[in-house]
């Protein structure tokens with residue numbers, strides 16, 4: 001098993017090129033199931049979750065090719081297997097995203113029920129309810145969601161909770177439904193807008209993506225298109241926190257500043273100097289930071305996927321701050337590990353109270369999920385001595401070449417077997 005070995009204490013400085021967004025690329029790849037014509041995608045990141053999704057789409061029958069410009073072309077002309085097997089869904093919950101498009105285009109889909117995952121139970125009831133409202137018959141058989149509908153019908157769907165992949169699944173399904181669908185209480189994440197833009201390029205009729213109400217006028221078929229995946233705002237935010245914590249200066253290029261307003265605001269509150277241009281953000285800091293309160297909530301509020309990284313920041317800031325997680329019930333697993341490095345954190349229910357300490361000390365810690373891993377890397381970058389992070393396969397699910405990018409910025413970090 002691979003680990004990361006970090007010698008903390010270096011200031012990180014320089015430019016880092018941000019990769020395409022994992023959470024935008026995943027639904028956009030599944031959009032290939034909606035059309036018989038090729039979908040050509042640029043800026044798809046090289047990540048474990050992406051190869052898992054490509055393997056799933058390949059299993060279903062999508063032809064996937066990669067050209068010398070790193071563009072991925074997907075052709076879903078024929079889809080002999082309309083199922084997502086357990087083996088694939090259990091490693092990547094986003095596999096549920098094949099449900100809506102497959103059902104809408106072929107009238108049938110069979111997707112393994114995702115189990116619980118480390119950060120919470122994460123049900124998919126709202127995906128199912130939405131498809132049922134559009135006329136699908138859905139049975140849970142042998143651990144699989146089996147959905148059938150001759151042709152989905154447009155419906156007015158008010159979602160009980162804001163769900164990102166739920167909104168994406170229903171938006172894709174509604175694109176090929178008969179009539180108009182209105183999704184109320186829809187997720188407003190930038191990745192929803194990126195998916196909508198790709199679907200619109202494929203001929204879908206979608207209004208309101210990025211707002212709480214999305215209207216989709218179904219069309220009989222979608223055609224081929226080209227699309228470039230948006231920059232990863234969570235990768236961007238993670239590097240910006242690294243600049244603040246190490247007292248360095250990092251410019252994230254090929255980024256999208258308007259997707260990171262709340263994160264940039266928190267970094268400025270912490271005392272970092274934050275500037276941005278059309279497609280870059282720069283953070284400069286002397287490493288003297290104030291603790292900042294954080295409360296996660298759906299976009300445009302502070303993202304849950306940046307919560308762990310700000311926990312790391314608060315560990316070495318001066319003062320006390322509270323971090324409240326409102327999206328997932330069990331997303332504080334990094335607390336135990338940060339304590340091993342000397343952090344002072346008290347958890348009560350969904351809130352963690354972090355008291356900054358003068359320094360963290362390197363130790364061996366274990367990554368428990370994707371963003372928790374990122375938080376341990378950040379802590380390791382400022383801890384005195386050596387930090388070893390085990391189980392970094394979580395990190396490889398969502399950060400492209402992270403140790404290479406950090407090394408270029410001046411970190412002492414290496415992958416060890």
Ligand code: UD1
Pocket residue numbers: 023026093094120121122123124125126127128161162163164165166191304305327328329
């Ligand atoms: C997506 C992101 C993930 C991010 C999360 C919240 C992808 C691939 N993943 O995950 O990185 O952390 O949004 O921003 O885009 N819920 C239900 N029933 C449902 C669906 C969701 O109760 O049918 C609950 C979940 O348990 C959770 C909350 O709604 O408490 C939000 O989850 P959701 O937005 O669906 O997260 P994902 O789309 O899985």
